[in-house]
Amino acid sequence: MQFSLSVRVRFAPxxxxxxxxxxxxxxxxxxxxxxxxxxxxxxxxxxxxxERHQVEAETNILNSLRWLGLEWDEGxxxxxxxGPYRQSQxxxxxxxxxxxxxxxGLAYPCYCTPEVLAAEREKMRREGKVxxxxxxxxxxxxxxxxxxxxxxxxxxxxxxxxxxxxxxxxDLIRGEVVFDCATLDDFVIxxxxxxxxxxxxxxxxxxxxxxxxxIRAEEHLSNTPKQILVYRALGYELPAFAxxxxxxxxxxxxxxxxxxATGVEEFRTQxxxxxxxxxxxxxxxxxxxxxxxxxxKEDLIARFSLEAVSKHAAVYDVQKLFWxxxxxxxLLPLERLYELAIPFFRQAGLDQVEKWGxxxxxxxxxxxRSRARTLVELVDMSSYFFxxxxxxxxxxxxxxxxxxGVAELLREGKAVLASLPSFGEAEVEAAxxxxxxxKGIKGGDLIHPTRLALTGRTVGPGLFEIMALLGRxxxxxxxxxxxxxxxxxxxxxx
Ligand code: GLU
Numbered sequence: 438m439q440f441s442l443s444v445r446v447r448f449a450p451x452x453x454x455x456x457x458x459x460x461x462x463x464x465x466x467x468x469x470x471x472x473x474x475x476x477x478x479x480x481x482x483x484x485x486x487x488e489r490h491q492v493e494a495e496t497n498i499l500n501s502l503r504w505l506g507l508e509w510d511e512g513x514x515x516x517x518x519x520g521p522y523r524q525s526q527x528x529x530x531x532x533x534x535x536x537x538x539x540x541x542g543l544a545y546p547c548y549c550t551p552e553v554l555a556a557e558r559e560k561m562r563r564e565g566k567v568x569x570x571x572x573x574x575x576x577x578x579x580x581x582x583x584x585x586x587x588x589x590x591x592x593x594x595x596x597x598x599x600x601x602x603x604x605x606x607x608d609l610i611r612g613e614v615v616f617d618c619a620t621l622d623d624f625v626i627x628x629x630x631x632x633x634x635x636x637x638x639x640x641x642x643x644x645x646x647x648x649x650x651x652i653r654a655e656e657h658l659s660n661t662p663k664q665i666l667v668y669r670a671l672g673y674e675l676p677a678f679a680x681x682x683x684x685x686x687x688x689x690x691x692x693x694x695x696x697x698a699t700g701v702e703e704f705r706t707q708x709x710x711x712x713x714x715x716x717x718x719x720x721x722x723x724x725x726x727x728x729x730x731x732x733x734k735e736d737l738i739a740r741f742s743l744e745a746v747s748k749h750a751a752v753y754d755v756q757k758l759f760w761x762x763x764x765x766x767x768l769l770p771l772e773r774l775y776e777l778a779i780p781f782f783r784q785a786g787l788d789q790v791e792k793w794g795x796x797x798x799x800x801x802x803x804x805x806r807s808r809a810r811t812l813v814e815l816v817d818m819s820s821y822f823f824x825x826x827x828x829x830x831x832x833x834x835x836x837x838x839x840x841x842g843v844a845e846l847l848r849e850g851k852a853v854l855a856s857l858p859s860f861g862e863a864e865v866e867a868a869x870x871x872x873x874x875x876k877g878i879k880g881g882d883l884i885h886p887t888r889l890a891l892t893g894r895t896v897g898p899g900l901f902e903i904m905a906l907l908g909r910x911x912x913x914x915x916x917x918x919x920x921x922x923x924x925x926x927x928x929x930x931x
Contacts, residue, residue, distance in 0.1 A: 444476025445649045448502075448509070449639065451483045452494040456501040456701045458753065459654060459684050459692070462718045466681055467652050468507045469719070469741035479646060480512030482523040483639070485632050490525075501701035505711050506734055511646075519646040524638050531633040534641050534671060535594050535626060543670040544626060546592030547574040548585040569622035570595070594627035596637075596666060604662040609650075609679040609743045616662035624663055636663045644673035652679045652743070679743050682722045683750040692753055699753075708811030709758070710777050713765040717758045721751040731764060763810045771799040774806065774815075781816040787823050797822075800906055804898045818897065822906065825915070827893035829922070837886040837895070844920040846876070846883060847890055851916040854909060862905040869901070890919030 448464040450456070456464075471478035480502070484490050499514065511517025521527060538544035547570075549557075558568035575597065577585075585592065598621045606614045626637035633641070639660075643651055658680045668675050686696045698704060704714055712733070719737050720730065723746050732740065766774065775798055782790045790798055801822045802815065809815035821827050829838065837843065853868045854860075873883050888900050891912060897903065904912050 444474040447479035449481040453489040455497040472738040477510045480509040485524045547595045591629040593625045593629045595623040606661045640667040650677045655680045685750045708813035713762040717761045781812045821892045833889045833895040844923040847920045860909045862901045866901040
């Protein structure tokens, strides 16, 4: 079979769970490689594990990939010239190819029951041997086979693996990796149910879909010699292989749930922006060869190469991921930030943000974004610009409100603001500074309670910037509301 020279890569998830950072990173490297080489990026669902298959997982994987901006050229949703792109719809093809191997004597039916195989494995383990199939059914005579068949036993199909010699995997990241055939056994390519195993279906598909480079997780390296045997048996030309390094937890153990969120969807709901996650994932194993850390998708496409992917495991660092996110909250065009923030505004009960007009929302976002690490924080920090019914931070109340004369001071501030000819940041600041001076108080004596009155909080962007953005009317209302609240609270025992 002749391959075209063009680059074709694939991401082939099994829809048994949601998309995690490991899978997302594999998809990203495939995507970057395809785009950097003017090739095609194929999405294939390996959904032949009917017991573990979940429809929700499929939706989750497709949505997460889309959210990350990893658009595929061919796939289960959009089709393409080598479809269908889900293995459950390709069973006839695997059966046909398996039959070819059977007829050529390169594969054979195996009638061993799961119980017999399990007992055999157990025995080998007890004897300190590596469990492997003995090859019992390899030499069955036609009569013996006919006998099994007549008993209605459905066979699995096993590939004949050479007992000696070695298989060399030429890996674009790892160089040559040699596997001794003696460590392999005659593995199953078709189960007795007529469903292919991963190692068989994957090869048939990669070949039929004209995949030029198989870029996948390191965990699959041990499958590659078996797959090479399948390629050879079927007479397919080999693709290039690249196994991307593992992602480990900070303590260098296997990354798992106990290390916190690792699912793309979880990160999305936590308020990560896809650009940041993409940038972070790219650096998990790939090195740009410089100190630069911030890369847009276009930069990554321009710079990515498989040669610059490390063979060593990458260590996942959630702090660094959130650092990237805060960088992106500041770097993204306000337009994009707004688009990303809208669902979070809705979730926070601020569905009417649009009615404030884009200019105002953009200004709010520009004012608060340097302090936020996530979109959730960004929206929370923006909320008092869009609602009046906020509560006062209790610690702030104890510290700044419940002191003698604060209500009067806030009203004095209010009077000063009311008399200003215009309400820009500089005018407001000058007027407040003058009031501070006139009263002979410290700046904080006025600024802290005013901030609490206007925002309900004790920290945030510069107060005068907030005041100018809120506008005169809302400042006056909020100062009055706070003064009245303090007077009412003052009557209560504190
Ligand atoms: N379905 C396999 C997985 O999700 C694909 C491995 C491969 O890329 O060959 O791990």
